Amino acid sequence: MRKVAVLTGTRADYGLLRGLLRQIVQDPELELQLLVTGTHLRDDFGRTEREIERDGFRIAASVPIWSGDDTRAAVAADVGAALPAFAQALTALAPDVLVVLGDRLEAFAAATAATILSVPVAHIHGGEVTEGAMDEALRHSITKMSYLHFASTEEHRHRVIQLGEDPQRVYFLGAPIVDALAGMDLQSPSDVEKEFGIRLPQPTALVTFHPAVMDVAPPDQLVEELLAGLLAVDGLHIVLTGSNSDIGTSDVRALIAAFVAENGDRVDFVESFGQRGYLSAMAAASVVAGNSSSTVLEAPVLGIPSVLVGDRQKGRPLSPSTATPEPHREAIAAALRSALQGRSGATEAAIFGRPGFALRAAAVLRESALPHPPRKTFHDLPKESTS
Structure with a gap:
């Protein structure tokens, strides 16, 4: 063998x-x-x-x-x-x-x-x-x-x-994600809420941010602009996930922890959903935001609009449903509001x-x-x- x-x-x-x-x-x-x-x-x-x-x-x-x-x-x-x-x-x-x-x-x-x-x-x-x-x-x-x-x-x-x-x-x-999505039995929104102890009202943003040392701005500055932009959208519930172990992660995680503690009425945090839980939460979300590769791959495949912040994914093929605003809170908030006007429902998987x-x-x-x-x-x- x-x-x-x-x-x-x-x-x-x-x-x-x-x-x-x-x-x-x-x-x-x-x-x-x-x-x-x-x-x-x-x-x-x-x-x-x-x-x-x-x-x-x-x-x-x-x-x-x-x-x-x-x-x-x-x-x-x-x-x-x-x-x-x-x-x-x-x-x-x-x-x-x-x-x-x-x-x-x-x-x-x-x-x-x-x-x-x-x-x-x-x-x-x-x-x-x-x-x-x-x-x-x-x-x-x-x-x-x-x-x-x-x-x-x-x-x-x-x-x-x-x-x-x-x-x-x-x-x-x-x-590989095309395989995973094609063969996965996603959980219902209520099952995701129950298993992970979160809320998924409409509208909800699923957010993941990882520090990138060569980004357009320092990671702590970018995440602060992202979080402020999310908070500026009236009525938007926010579900945050944990960051990768990268250079600058401790500062980013500290800022996210403080944000979650200060805005518990509008924010939930899950360290790790696992793939099925994450994709199920994404399917239930109104928009995906941050700088994870899921903003440019999984979200478009599922027909969920996304807002990509910073240059961490710059150079990847982008779907029309992925917005790339300037990394400032006002522009991020505007992109989120535009995305919330409706999902495309279209699958963008053919290229992959x-x-x-x-x-x-x-x-x-x-x-x-x-x-x-x-x-x-x-x-x-x-x-x-x-x-």
């Missing part, structure tokens, strides 16, 4: 990977080795490894990497310490391939360790652009360390090839492929040649295309 190690570090990437994990478990020619790391292992972020265990997956290795200090120097030190931790886990598991998703530091560290150990890397969601976040540089770095590439759109596939990757190893498989990502990805992982070491030749584009 081919041993497939899969890395998950946050509630967000786990929700996208869950379908592939199930497909690998069901495949008689593949063996799943699940590496759990990042905020999954931290109590202050909801210790979401419990969700993984409830789903019935066996965790092959738990790799704690975050110290809890979110300053730049401390995060850099954490990433340095993560390299030997991932190297030790990968050496013990001896996988045939390591699957990583996206652009986060834990994915970068694990891919670096795998590269040093000559373990081929399969990268999901390569070739994407997020100009306002350090993550873009990490994403393209992971691409150059990866042997297989699973792109979410044809444009993203082209960009991976533009980075010098062999087209024969770059696959347009669609976005059709359902079946997990099945297609498992087939590539099963059937592709995976040399050790995974040597690559730089794929040059024709000179006229780079002039």
Whole structure:
């Protein structure tokens, strides 16, 4: 059997990977080795490894990497310490391939360790652009360390090839979220209210904000403008979720905690919904706001208008139902009021492929040649295309 190690570090990437994990478990020619790391292992972020265990997956290795200090120097030190931790886990598991998703530091560290150990890397969601976040540089770095590439759109596939990757190893498989939405039985609004102890009156905004160190303004300033803009919309109920473990997270989380405490009549907070709960809450919401990727992917697919604040997602393909106001409270409030005039009800999923990502990805992982070491030749584009 081919041993497939899969890395998950946050509630967000786990929700996208869950379908592939199930497909690998069901495949008689593949063996799943699940590496759990990042905020999954931290109590202050909801210790979401419990969700993984409830789903019935066996965790092959738990790799704690975050110290809890979110300053730049401390995060850099954490990433340095993560390299030997991932190297030790990968050496013990001896996988045939390591699957990583996206652009986060834990994915970068694990891919670096795998590269040093000559373990081929399969990268999901390569070739994407997020100009306002350090993550873009990490994403393209992971691409150059990866042997297989699973792109979410044809444009993203082209960009991976533009980075010098062999087209024969770059696959347009669609976005994993399309699978999740197609096969998910969403909860009713009343069930979401009961399970998470929140209110979902009309209108409600579902809000997630993550700090991004290269954004148009400092994270604390952006979140203050976002929260003030939300509060300026009369009658709007606000449901906030927890932020990722990123540089500047502690300041953002402190501002959100104070906002929740001061506005309890209009605001609810949930640290982590889990994927089903989050998408169910989104389907019941009137608008999605913040700077999470869900403003540009999940919300348009569900037909919910969204308001994207700041540059964290700048460069991603945007639906007409996603507004991008100037990052000031008055402009944010105006965009929210406009969004509340009505949902589009239209599904914007075509660009991200059709359902079946997990099945297609498992087939590539099963059937592709995976040399050790995974040597690559730089794929040059024709000179006229780079002039």
